[in-house]
Amino acid sequence: MKSDSQSKWRIHLFFWILYYILEVYLDFYWSRYQFPDFKWQIRLQNTFxxxxxxxxxxxxxxxxxxxxxxxxxxxxxxxxxxxxxxVTASVLGHRFLTHYIIYPYIYGVTETLDGKHTSGFINGYVVFNSFMDLIFMIGLIFGVEITRQKNVLKEQISQLKAEKLDQELTMLKAQINPHFLFNTLNNIYGMALKKADETPDVILQLSKVMRYNIYEAAEKTISLTKDIENIKDFIQIQKIRYHQLNVSFIEDIDNPFQKISPLILIQFVENAFKHGVSESLGEAFITVDIRLKNGILTYFIENSKQKQPHKHSTKIGLKNIRRQLELLYPNHSLSVEDKNNRYSVTLTIDFYDTTSH
Structure with missing residues (x-):
């Protein structure tokens, strides 16, 4: 509110300065006909x-x-x-100032209508002139103030939309971290029951992934290479559990400093494990192909799956990530192909697209 008030008075001060200059110019131009015998310096001084x-x-x-x-x-x-x-009171005040002060004390003459006939304090012609002078000013100041208020309203609406977007994204990310942690802890629990030797390594790897999720993923954007590194750490955890897992990871990035919203890409990999590898009865595989060229990201995930997966498999992660993509990259392209024995997702994001957030 304070900044809005300061902005209002700055705009109004600027308006009155410009208005004063305009009125001085118009009155000075008019005075050379009304007072042709006055020197221009005197007329200008009087006009000010x-x-x-x-x-x-x-x-x-x-x-x-x-x-x-x-x-x-x-x-x-x-x-x-x-x-x-x-307005009526102001017109009378305008007339009093003109008739009793400006003409006799500034110009040193009696107010006249045409240079010959004396004008009274109240006269249809001079009252109309005073009225129009005031109405002109009223129209200008109201135009400035209404325009200013509309601009302030637009800024407030834009700010509210941005705050709502941030709140929704924060909520979505808050859903991601517990979802990921829940799945991974289930995996570690299963390994601990079997007294697997790899359990400590998985816990250490999980610590690294969670550090990324808690600290670095709190930023609005992060470098694509860091996000990819997090995906690799996640896959490493899963490879320890699934000994017969065949993972193919292809990476071709022409700009390692490209920024991306964190936790966008890993959700597809997590879904590939949860709804693909974990449900496959035979040899499981996952293919990850991520490429960035000239600001265009192409991300391909393919995984094996059971012909008849569990009907009640939750896909919260995929629904979540679809919503994030809608908010952050509205012109993205996402295609899903679900076949009998494999499931694939292809995501394309144009980072140079000015309509993306």
């Missing part, structure tokens, strides 16, 4: 003074109307009546 005097009428009028428009809680008809009263 009188326009400054007019601001003492126009600024209170502007903010009185803005206050009624924004703050006063009245029925519309009463707001109109109040605004008419304020």
């Amino acid at each position: 003074i009188l326009e400054l005097g007019y601001l003492f009428v126009k600024i209170p009028l502007a903010y009185a109307l803005l206050y009624v428009y924004e703050k006063v809680d009245l029925k519309l008809i009463f707001k109109y009546i109040l605004c008419i009263f304020i």
